[in-house]
Amino acid sequence: MNPFNTIFSNHFSKAILSLIFILGLNGPLALAGPFTHCPSKAFLFQGNPVSSYGINLVTGNYALIEDNPGISANINGLGFNQQDRYLYGFNTTHFQLARMGSDFKVETLNLSGLPQNTTFFVGDVANHYYYLYRRNVGLYKVDLSPLDQDANAPLNAILITTSATIRLTDFAFHPKDNKLYGVDNSTGELYQIDPQSGTHITMGATGETGTFGAMYFDVNGYFYMSRNQDGQIYRIDLSTISSATPLTQLEALDVTAVKFADGPSSNQNDGARCASAPLIDEDTPSIIDFGDAPSSYGTSLADNGARHLIDGTTYLGLSAPDGDYDGYSGADSDDSSLSNSQSFDDEEGINFVTAFEAGLDSIVSVYASRSGILSAWFDWNRDGDFDDLNEQAIVDVQLEAGLNAVSLRVPKEAIVGSSWSRFRFSQQSGLAHFGGSSSGEVEDHAINISATDLSYRYYPGENSWVTLAYEDKWPESEDYDMNDVVMRYRTIEVLRDNKVVRIDIKGELQALGGYHHSGFAVQLVNIATSNVNTQTVRLLHNNVKQLYSGTNGADTWDIVESDQPNAVVVASQDLWKHVTSVCIHYRSEPGCTQAQSFNFELSVPFITPVELSDMPAPPYDPFIFGTENLYHGEIFNGHPGRSLEIHLADHAPTAKFNSAFFGMGDDTSDPTINRYFRTSNNLPWALEITDQWHWPSERKPLLQAYPNFQQFVESQGTQSNNWFELNQAVSQHLFE
Amino acid sequence: MQSPNQRKMTTLTIFSFVVLVSLYGCGGGSGESDKSAVTPEAIDKPVEVTQLAINDLVAAPDFNFTSKSNIIVKLNVEQYQGRRSYINVYRHYQMMSDGSYYPDGASRVVSGPLVDGHFTQTFTGFNKQQQYLVEIWTYDNLPPQQQEITVTNDQLVWY
Structure with a gap:
């Protein structure tokens, strides 16, 4: 045996091991770096080791992005930092601050100043500060700017207040007033928290309770929360709030949570989103279909109008609909989207082959691309909405692929004249005339409610x-x-x-x-x-x-x-x-x-x-x-x-x-x-x-x-x- | 009494043979759907065009710049006597693989109830279109009766 070789081999092996150690544990070279832009998707984080999902808040669709974070730990309390475009969160397994870049691999940061052996599930980022909250422990903030120079820079958590009584599982920064908003899980009350002082304002009942593990904002100031138990996504309209909104106006706001879409359920959930991004990214082709009834029927995204993810297989008519960036109202408006000049009239799967006569049956011819579930609403009393009793005339009817003749009865109280209808075809049942769906198509059609024996x-x-x-x-x-x-x-x-x-x-x-x-x-x-x-x-x-x-x-x-x-x-x-x-x-x-x-x-x-x-x-x-x-x-x-x-x-x-x-x-x-x-x-x-x-x-x-x-x-x-x-x-x- | 407009519309009996051929050529006689109407590409470069100035273009003194005529649709169908039924006439439709026709609802030109199996109505047709889809629906969830009918003597007659 050659002693030189042995010595060389040992030294070489140690060097390689050292290099692997450096790259594997501390090496920024192994990480993909920050996001390149402010993503329109929301992110959902679940489990241990933490898995990252992309979620489309518009339709509730979600997909796994990464289930190998490179570390065996759960990360919670995540927030998107618009300054450096990293996701920051708390490693609840090892009580450490962590961040993730565009590859969703966990990078551990060097934080001190938090109470020992205490974990945090609630966090978000604003103005280059990470904020952490735990009930009965307090609200802290961490200046993230030292990381601009050195990913290993020492960071220090600063206590804002120990007064922390609200039962939160997440909170999120409003993009317009830079205040934190969160919903108490057991009371359903919405709170506004001042990140400077930790004081809070009770804004009223949202009408919903449960474990809201993920909360987000969009660029317009709409607040979204996802309930762990059933995955339902709710929206609260906080779009009128600005930094100048007086307290009286804040307290008078209607903060009722409205069902927005069905997302994934989980027993452990956290959400983060770049709040300055619109919900639908107009720089990429849209894969969402909207209706085009007049705005009083709730058609646009702002009105929580009906919309479906275009899944390529579930649609009405002979061809799949085109993607829309929003619900545009007016005659043939589905044709004339400015942002989508290639948009075409895709409302061609429903055909009114008989008259709608008050008190009588009517037949609607429906062409389905595949089997699925149809619901439809008719504004029988012509009051500009689909909310009234009996206005959902088709409820979760199972369709087969091809032509389906669906019969319905026009109420005898229906008012003669022109009106509107909305058809939703999906793999989901139980849809309302508003809100998102993870598959299918919505078609809005003008109708004529007639007295008997009219021709056209x-x-x-x-x-x-x-x-x-x-x-x-x-x-x-x-x-x-x-x-x-x-x-x-x-x-x-x-x-x-x-x-x-x-x-x-x-x-x-x-x-x-x-x-x-x-x-x-x-x-x-x-x-x-x-x-x-x-x-x-x-x-x-x-x-x-x-x-x-x-x-x-x-x-x-x-x-x-x-x-x-x-x-x-x-x-x-x-x-x-x-x-x-x-x-x-x-x-x-x-x-x-x-x-x-x-x-x-x-x-x-x-x-x-x-x-x-x-x-x-x-x-x-x-x-x-x-x-x-x-x-x-x-x-x-x-x-x-x-x-x-x-x-x-x-x-x-x-x-x-x-x-x-x-x-x-x-x-x-x-x-x-x-x-x-x-x-x-x-x-x-x-x-x-x-x-x-x-x-x-x-x-x-x-x-x-x-x-x-x-x-x-x-x-x-x-x-x-x-x-x-x-x-x-x-x-x-x-x-x- | 005929209105002045109607008088002007009874024009152009020399119908273009070229159009008939092209309709048969696209198999099934359906006109363009609204969707396909946006599909054809416009000419990218100027074709060899005689650039006639508009002042040099001369029209006939009574030409109304459209080619339309009145078409009568007539149904007299015994089997629908006493049954509640409804008819639709479409400009645009396509043939499905099972031989049935799929109408483009946006192109419906006439609709109404059959009364004792009878229906007669007039509508304005475009001369470039010679075939229409006529269908009869009953209210019992059965598929419709359909006929593709060619305009003959300005009439669509269900046989």
């Missing part, structure tokens, strides 16, 4: 659109970009005994690419103004009922114009009053993308039902008109206001139009031959496009954007009658 005619379809596009410089023809007013539009006729008893007109303003202010109205040719029931006529702007079609100071304008022979219903006196633009125009200049934000609904009941032979054909006569007292071009002597109208070709204007304008500029109208609103080349100032439409961007002529319009016109519509479709367009000349 929809133009162009029950939930589809034509597009009306106007040039607002009539009687001058200018850039012909057909985007000065762009309105999606549809009509519904309600018939009894082959007579029309009511028409509904819906519109969605798409663009205002002109310089002038215009109103929007519809003339019902052949229908007398006196036949419109002005007591029950209804105008909604963004689902809110309007008394007038417009106001300006003390001036008001009626919805049904009184001094007209033909009925004229007005949706708006000035479309610009309903929108604000990020650019000069509204949604017409390149790069000026913003969410569509104005829709209207006109419901026009007739006193004497109208014979079909007397009915004008849809789209009737929709037109724009000058807003009163506003400039509308040099060509007019003064402000033409309401006396200026711009209609589709050969639609005669109303009695309010100033016929002296005929023949001015490029107009060649001739009422004697029923020729209206055409140029000398017979071109119009307004077009009806029989589908949804992508309009030209600012000052891009229609012919450049849609070259086949030429053939369509020259062939009188026999060729290129799909000229307006997107695959016929030259994309760089479109707004988007």
Whole structure:
């Protein structure tokens, strides 16, 4: 045996062992370091050795991230430090301060100053300080800034107060007032604790008790708590609190805990979250589906609206829904998410194949992607919510994959008219009409509750659109970009005994690419103004009922114009009053993308039902008109206001139009031959496009954007009658 | 009496043969659903386009810039006499693997009850579309009766 070799081997082995020891126990090289950003996920920590879970508070979904923390210990009282982006917590097994980086491996820190052999289960971080609390022991804080230079720097716990009477299992810092909030497990009272003095304020009963082992905030100031026993996640709205909120207002706040989602249950739980992060991260594709009923039904995340994690297998219809960043309200709003421009209409799994008639049965056709559980709510009394008795008409019905015909009974007290419904399909049962679900889809649908034996005619379809596009410089023809007013539009006729008893007109303003202010109205040719029931006529702007079609100071304008022979219903006196633009125009200049934000609904009941032979054909006569007292071009002597109208070709204007304008500029109208609103080349100032439409961007002529319009016109519509479709367009000349 | 609007809509009887071919080509005769309507890509580069100025484009003096016509849907179905039943007409739908049709609810154009097995109604059709899905539902959880019907003489007739 070679003694040299032996000596070398021994020395070498010791060196290797030393290196392993250094790297394994103290070596920062073995750790991944802090998080790279403030994560939108919440984290849940359970067990010994501690396992880390990522939890989506929106839906309650959770997944194991790491079950090997590199140490045999439980870590509790965790909080996310936004200064250095580490998670800090207390090692309850070895009574040490610890932190975890993005790999969720435990790094033990060098802390002194805490009572011996005392463990802490409650902690959080704010402003680079870690706070620990234990009932009957006290509230402590630890300055974490020395760790910026040296991970082994000695840290010292400072006692804030020994007065600690509240039974807490977690607390969390509010991102706006930097106070600690926690719920007493046995009383369910919510407390605010001042981290400087340790004094507390009792804010009231949350209505829930239990072991709330995990508490979090989001960036808006909503407080979340997860109950160990059943995993239920509750939310308390503390979003109105700021550092300036007076005590009286704090004590008057409604702090009722509202069920938010179903998360994991555990007998040992702790939670932490970066409080400055929004609940849904808009930098990554959303995997959450929201509904799109009006906001009174509770649709947005702020309203705890219904939402589902898109699991790829549980959905309604033939294809999975797209992800939404929030619940957007309004007609077809699921289509028009600004943050998710690729969003499409995914409300296609529910079909109302029979009428909803008060007191009678109705059939709903439901297409399920796989087996699952369906619940549905109907606003039978049309009061804008799904809260009333009997409004959950479908309760946990088991569906099979494919088409399912589901029957339900409409209550005899149901109120006739338009209303809303919500369908939720999931692998979970017991869902409410609000709150998160860990699988499936929510579909919100407008419904018509009808008296018996009504028929309906929809133009162009029950939930589809034509597009009306106007040039607002009539009687001058200018850039012909057909985007000065762009309105999606549809009509519904309600018939009894082959007579029309009511028409509904819906519109969605798409663009205002002109310089002038215009109103929007519809003339019902052949229908007398006196036949419109002005007591029950209804105008909604963004689902809110309007008394007038417009106001300006003390001036008001009626919805049904009184001094007209033909009925004229007005949706708006000035479309610009309903929108604000990020650019000069509204949604017409390149790069000026913003969410569509104005829709209207006109419901026009007739006193004497109208014979079909007397009915004008849809789209009737929709037109724009000058807003009163506003400039509308040099060509007019003064402000033409309401006396200026711009209609589709050969639609005669109303009695309010100033016929002296005929023949001015490029107009060649001739009422004697029923020729209206055409140029000398017979071109119009307004077009009806029989589908949804992508309009030209600012000052891009229609012919450049849609070259086949030429053939369509020259062939009188026999060729290129799909000229307006997107695959016929030259994309760089479109707004988007 | 015909309204001025209705008079203008009775146009364009020379229907495009090209459109008929393309409908058959996509198998099943369904028009585009709203979802597929957003799918087609617009042209990225200018195609060889004669850049006609709008002032040089001349339309016929009575052309109304749409191609629509009134379509009558007629049902007279003996088997539904005395049974509560309901009909729907859709523009867009697709054929499923079992041969049934899946309608796009957003595209429903007409709906109403059959009265003693009868239903007649007029609606505004687009000339580029020649086929519609008509279905009859009863209130007994049975699957609907469905027919894909081609417009003939401006009528959809259930046989």
